[in-house]
Amino acid sequence: MVMLIALGATTVSCEKEQLVKKHEGDISTGPTRTGDDDEDPVIRGKVKKSNFTPVDSAHVETMVYGTNAKFGSVYTNSLGEYEQKVTAGIYYLKVTNPNSGIPVYTDTIHVSSDREVNVIAN
Numbered sequence: 001m002v003m004l005i006a007l008g009a010t011t012v013s014c015e016k017e018q019l020v021k022k023h024e025g026d027i028s029t030g031p032t033r034t035g036d037d038d039e040d041p042v043i044r045g046k047v048k049k050s051n052f053t054p055v056d057s058a059h060v061e062t063m064v065y066g067t068n069a070k071f072g073s074v075y076t077n078s079l080g081e082y083e084q085k086v087t088a089g090i091y092y093l094k095v096t097n098p099n100s101g102i103p104v105y106t107d108t109i110h111v112s113s114d115r116e117v118n119v120i121a122n
Contacts, residue, residue, distance in 0.1 A: 043109065044083040045117040047076050047095055054080025055121055057098045065090040065108050088112045097121040 047058040060082045061073040071091065076082045093106040104121045 040085050040087050041111050042083055042085050042114045043091070043093070043111060043117055044081070044114070045119065046080045047082065047097070047119045047121050048080050049097075049122050050120050054078070055097050055099075056080065058082070058121055059096040059098070060084065060119075061094040061096075062086060063092050063094055065092055086111055093117060093119065095119045095121045 043062060047055040047060065049055060055076060056078045058076040058080065059073060060076065062071040062084045063069070064071050071086060072084055074082050074084050088111055091109045091111060093109070094103050095106070096103045100122060102122075104119060106117060106119060109115055109117060
């Protein structure tokens with residue numbers, strides 16, 4: 001005689017909710033990533049002027065290295081912060097300060113996990 005006993009397990013998500021401000025002024029909520037999950041990586045950072053003041057509403061475009069195709073784009077918040085979810089790969093950023101209109105390009109970024117990229121854009 002064989003007796004099978006099944007034990008149940010409960011999984012609880014402990015993700016935090018954060019407010020995300022979009023360029024048009026909309027606010028929505030989304031999970032805050034802790035870096036210990038199997039989701040796609042995130043490129044995040046700050047855009048500042050050379051005097052270290054944050055650049056609000058800078059346009060940050062994530063470009064695929066080799067094809068120069070735009071993967072996605074976001075705008076910085078009032079603190080100059082941005083965040084873009086990507087798939088693993090090689091990218092570079094094209095950052096445009098709304099005050100000057102002059103784009104700044106970063107070096108290539110090899111992304112396999114979350115990366116922080118800070119940019120000076122006068």
